[in-house]
Amino acid sequence: MKKTINIPLGSQHISLLEPVRFKFECENEKIIGVDADVGFVHRGVEKACTTSFKFDAIGYVVARVCGLCAITHSLTYTAAVEKLLGAQITSKAKYLRILLLELDRIHSHMLCLSHTCENAGFEAMFMRIMGDREHIMEIQELITGNRVQFDYISIGGVNRDLAPESVQKIKENLYIVKQKVQGYMDEFTNNWSLSLKFKGIGMLSLDDAYMYNAIGPLARASGLRIDVRNEIDYLPYHEVGYKMQTHTDGDINARNLVRLAELVNSIEMCENILNGLPEGDIFTKIKGKPQGEALMRFEAPRGELMYYIKGNGSAMLERVRIKTPTFSCIPAFSHIFLGGDYADAPAVLASFDPCMSCTAK
Amino acid sequence: MFTSFIKALANLFKKPQTIDYPVTPIAKDKEYRGLIEYGEESCIYCLKCEHACPPGAILFVPVENPSTNEKNKKGLAYNYNPYLCIYCGECVRACPKPEEALWQSNKKPDVAVKSDNVNSGWFELEKQHKEQL
Numbered sequence: 233m234k235k236t237i238n239i240p241l242g243s244q245h246i247s248l249l250e251p252v253r254f255k256f257e258c259e260n261e262k263i264i265g266v267d268a269d270v271g272f273v274h275r276g277v278e279k280a281c282t283t284s285f286k287f288d289a290i291g292y293v294v295a296r297v298c299g300l301c302a303i304t305h306s307l308t309y310t311a312a313v314e315k316l317l318g319a320q321i322t323s324k325a326k327y328l329r330i331l332l333l334e335l336d337r338i339h340s341h342m343l344c345l346s347h348t349c350e351n352a353g354f355e356a357m358f359m360r361i362m363g364d365r366e367h368i369m370e371i372q373e374l375i376t377g378n379r380v381q382f383d384y385i386s387i388g389g390v391n392r393d394l395a396p397e398s399v400q401k402i403k404e405n406l407y408i409v410k411q412k413v414q415g416y417m418d419e420f421t422n423n424w425s426l427s428l429k430f431k432g433i434g435m436l437s438l439d440d441a442y443m444y445n446a447i448g449p450l451a452r453a454s455g456l457r458i459d460v461r462n463e464i465d466y467l468p469y470h471e472v473g474y475k476m477q478t479h480t481d482g483d484i485n486a487r488n489l490v491r492l493a494e495l496v497n498s499i500e501m502c503e504n505i506l507n508g509l510p511e512g513d514i515f516t517k518i519k520g521k522p523q524g525e526a527l528m529r530f531e532a533p534r535g536e537l538m539y540y541i542k543g544n545g546s547a548m549l550e551r552v553r554i555k556t557p558t559f560s561c562i563p564a565f566s567h568i569f570l571g572g573d574y575a576d577a578p579a580v581l582a583s584f585d586p587c588m589s590c591t592a593k
Numbered sequence: 594m595f596t597s598f599i600k601a602l603a604n605l606f607k608k609p610q611t612i613d614y615p616v617t618p619i620a621k622d623k624e625y626r627g628l629i630e631y632g633e634e635s636c637i638y639c640l641k642c643e644h645a646c647p648p649g650a651i652l653f654v655p656v657e658n659p660s661t662n663e664k665n666k667k668g669l670a671y672n673y674n675p676y677l678c679i680y681c682g683e684c685v686r687a688c689p690k691p692e693e694a695l696w697q698s699n700k701k702p703d704v705a706v707k708s709d710n711v712n713s714g715w716f717e718l719e720k721q722h723k724e725q726l
Binding site: 288289292363373376377381383386391392395 | 679680683
């Protein structure tokens, strides 16, 4: 007689924001088998990019893949096209691109931390972090002119210059958020609901992180030193004070602490950029049609984002392939659940910060 | 215990985080990315904005009574769909006479109602535009 029971988590579940299904095979409370299914919201973005839109409009199309990392998507695509066209962009545009990329990371990590709190049953902290996240959204609106869909990156540079009067406001908001993040660090290390409860839950060892191809904060929390910002020279990350943040525990608490440390580092980078922004143009006009193949990677808030594009010298591209961080991490996710309690599964899942709109694009 | 009691009391007299929306309007940034506006007198009908627009929210369609602008040799009329527009500003960048013929304001579009015929009216224009090509 069969001794195990199958319990699905999703595709609609109280702890999930987006549709994903994990089928757990449980023996009493322990999970002994996991099956993941992510294809619930396919939107055909890749196909649309090769059939309905010209190459210079696709930067705005792929920004709609994900609301949280919209800048990272459009930047990775744009950088790939610029590589094909052999374009050189000004250093001011490069620094502004890093600024927006880091603001993207800050507000995405804050969203993840607030959901971790919500899954721990700490609703008040969830509301606080979401309230503080508004400061970052305000900065993004000041710079790009919109709160969510930024449409800031264009082929050849960026769309808007930074107004001198808004720099002061941005610095003030960043300072407020920095103070708040110090407060969260205290809560996430000393508060029982957020630290001790999470210690030793959802473990991923260094060897397993390597073997199951974990990337992003999930890998860095296990001590795997992997970060695209450290590996590319396309954007001057080392000049703005980038430091890799790692932890060795590999549990939920470690992931939270890595994200908090990255928040602090990203805020510092933003401040450095604002203090030392070079003079110059923000946009260079680029002519030509993409011909050949290009591959570009960037560090999205959740890990490595990769774009492959293939052009044939006409305005329509032949192929656009998007490899998103959550999709690459699914083997690691499934491995982490094994051997854990079913009751911990929602909290473990929230700590991965899965982005389904990226995955099922 | 004591501190949390004081905090709870203080919270009763704190200003709320939210605003009283319909009474107090939302503060709008003056650099807000809003509607694209068009000056017919300065337009040279080069159709660069139409080609540059990513979602295709600008269409030049032939009409029976075209404007008296001498550059308008084909008898076209400018059509703009604010509900399709993503406010990216590519059309303004492509325009040879920005600020005079085409510019971006910080206004928001009105809420569309049924009588505006937003969908089928626009589909009709798209059809006419296709036939012209």
